[in-house]
Amino acid sequence: MNTDSTPNSPQDPLSREAQFELFFTSNYRDFYHLGLSISKQKELTQDTLQSFFLEMWEKKIWTKEIEHPKTYFQRAFYRKMMTALKAQAKGPQSLEESKPILPEISFEEALIESETQMERAQVLAQALDRLSPTQREMIQAKFQDGKKYEELAREKGKSKQTIYNQVHTAIQKLREILGSPP
Amino acid sequence: MINEPDINVASLVASESFQAYCLKTDSPEGHQWSDWISSHPESRPIIEEARNMVIDLHLHLSEEEISAAYAQFSSRAKAAAAIKKFPPFRRWAAIAATFLLLAAGTWAFLQWSTPTYSLAVTQYGDPQEVRLPDGSHVMLNANSQLKWAESWSEENIREVWLEGEAYFEVTHNPEWPFLVHTSAGDIRVLGTSFNAKQRKKALSVALVEGKVRFEQAGKASQILKPGEELSWKGGSLSIREVDMDPILAWSQGKMIFRNASIASIIERLEDDFGWQVSVEAASILEKKVNASIDENIPEVLLEALAAIYDLRFEKKGPKTYIIR
Numbered sequence: 158m159n160t161d162s163t164p165n166s167p168q169d170p171l172s173r174e175a176q177f178e179l180f181f182t183s184n185y186r187d188f189y190h191l192g193l194s195i196s197k198q199k200e201l202t203q204d205t206l207q208s209f210f211l212e213m214w215e216k217k218i219w220t221k222e223i224e225h226p227k228t229y230f231q232r233a234f235y236r237k238m239m240t241a242l243k244a245q246a247k248g249p250q251s252l253e254e255s256k257p258i259l260p261e262i263s264f265e266e267a268l269i270e271s272e273t274q275m276e277r278a279q280v281l282a283q284a285l286d287r288l289s290p291t292q293r294e295m296i297q298a299k300f301q302d303g304k305k306y307e308e309l310a311r312e313k314g315k316s317k318q319t320i321y322n323q324v325h326t327a328i329q330k331l332r333e334i335l336g337s338p339p
Numbered sequence: 340m341i342n343e344p345d346i347n348v349a350s351l352v353a354s355e356s357f358q359a360y361c362l363k364t365d366s367p368e369g370h371q372w373s374d375w376i377s378s379h380p381e382s383r384p385i386i387e388e389a390r391n392m393v394i395d396l397h398l399h400l401s402e403e404e405i406s407a408a409y410a411q412f413s414s415r416a417k418a419a420a421a422i423k424k425f426p427p428f429r430r431w432a433a434i435a436a437t438f439l440l441l442a443a444g445t446w447a448f449l450q451w452s453t454p455t456y457s458l459a460v461t462q463y464g465d466p467q468e469v470r471l472p473d474g475s476h477v478m479l480n481a482n483s484q485l486k487w488a489e490s491w492s493e494e495n496i497r498e499v500w501l502e503g504e505a506y507f508e509v510t511h512n513p514e515w516p517f518l519v520h521t522s523a524g525d526i527r528v529l530g531t532s533f534n535a536k537q538r539k540k541a542l543s544v545a546l547v548e549g550k551v552r553f554e555q556a557g558k559a560s561q562i563l564k565p566g567e568e569l570s571w572k573g574g575s576l577s578i579r580e581v582d583m584d585p586i587l588a589w590s591q592g593k594m595i596f597r598n599a600s601i602a603s604i605i606e607r608l609e610d611d612f613g614w615q616v617s618v619e620a621a622s623i624l625e626k627k628v629n630a631s632i633d634e635n636i637p638e639v640l641l642e643a644l645a646a647i648y649d650l651r652f653e654k655k656g657p658k659t660y661i662i663r
Binding site for chain 2: 174178181182185186189193199203206207210211214215277278281282285296297299300301303305306308321324325328329331332
């Protein structure tokens with residue numbers, strides 16, 4: 158975690174907003190993986206991150222003198238994630254299917270798992286960087302945005318088969334890259 | 340749908356039904372995979388590898404996503420400076436007046452960036468509660484904005500600027516006038532509680548209890564009685580008696596439509612939730628429906644409508660639907 162960049166020195170020439178932006182962008186990925194190791198859910202993690210950072214911002218916690226800021230923020234986020242998970246298990250949530258209740262993970266376990274996850278994610282990110290821009294775009298649309306082949310075909314004005322083939326080729330290439338060290 | 344010779348990692352990862360199975364999106368194809376896998380234990384290693392890849396790709400966080408997350412945070416932080424989360428399904432006092440203000444698009448928040456004003460902004464699907472300096476409560480509906488001076492003194496009138504829809508509970512003080520400015524005209528509060536909405540190029544004001552006056556520059560003002568709705572559209576003004584429940588439903592976390600046209604429902608989905616809804620045939624727009632649901636969740640409404648009426652809602656994108 159980049160707590161070194163936690164902006165709390167009074168002579169910092171950056172504006173309060175710029176300081177927080179730095180805090181946000183340099184810590185977002187770490188918290189994201191911590192949240193995933195707790196919930197296994199991308200959307201819930203990102204929603205909780207929004208309200209977590211909002212709280213940090215409003216309470217100005219990030220500018221206060223905290224002895225071990227890294228652990229402090231991680232623990233605070235861990236608690237928030239657990240609360241969000243419990244609320245989700247209880248609440249009659251819209252049309253989504255009920256999520257399986259996960260065994261409660263301790264803070265230490267979550268932290269270790271998030272570190273393992275981040276390493277994996279980094280390997281994948283590097284592999285994705287070696288795809289062509291079009292291939293990356295297809296993978297992004299399919300897996301992160303969750304678009305259907307039919308939708309993509311309509312957007313790109315191509316046949317469904319063409320789109321499928323492009324994604325298939327991109328996956329094959331990705332597997333090759335992942336199978337061989339850079 | 341499960342093609343035996345196709346069982347290799349890349350084909351599995353590329354298969355939409357397999358993706359649905361891995362990401363647990365509820366679909367019949369996903370369930371078929373569960374069955375197939377349990378009867379083919381020899382394919383376990385391939386399945387596992389493919390499953391991990393689908394999940395890793397889904398969870399991958401790009402730099403663009405971090406930037407987008409910061410942009411979202413930043414706009415929320417600005418709004419949150421003045422508002423606090425509205426507790427869902429809280430029953431607001433029935434003593435209320437409703438203003439449906441549908442007025443011209445551009446809204447002049449000329450001074451909002453100066454520190455003397457507060458601005459509350461709500462996102463699609465996310466109403467918020469606002470407390471004004473005099474202690475008055477405002478529930479701001481989704482996709483709306485409210486501006487007011489940061490500090491109020493009794494020498495000046497109480498005034499707020501509204502774009503969108505809001506429900507007001509004004510702290511009673513007959514000596515201290517309370518004004519809601521809209522681009523269509525001003526609403527002078529003569530009673531104690533009311534609710535207001537302003538969208539597009541029309542304005543409507545519906546009063547449940549109390550007394551309000553609608554004022555436009557250079558025109559005679561109109562006093563509204565409880566149970567009446569004032570409509571202002573294209574320069575002409577009319578007043579009629581209305582059913583208040585559907586108008587107030589949103590402020591209680593509900594959706595109520597009585598003898599409502601599909602066109603008016605689509606308008607609500609666009610205004611409050613940012614949906615894009617189109618119809619296959621224009622005749623559908625005039626169709627009248629009744630629906631009442633205890634949640635302000637559009638998907639639930641669509642389900643209810645599809646179940647009762649002969650309508651089919653086809654999802655075309657995250658917030659894009661077509662009605663057949």
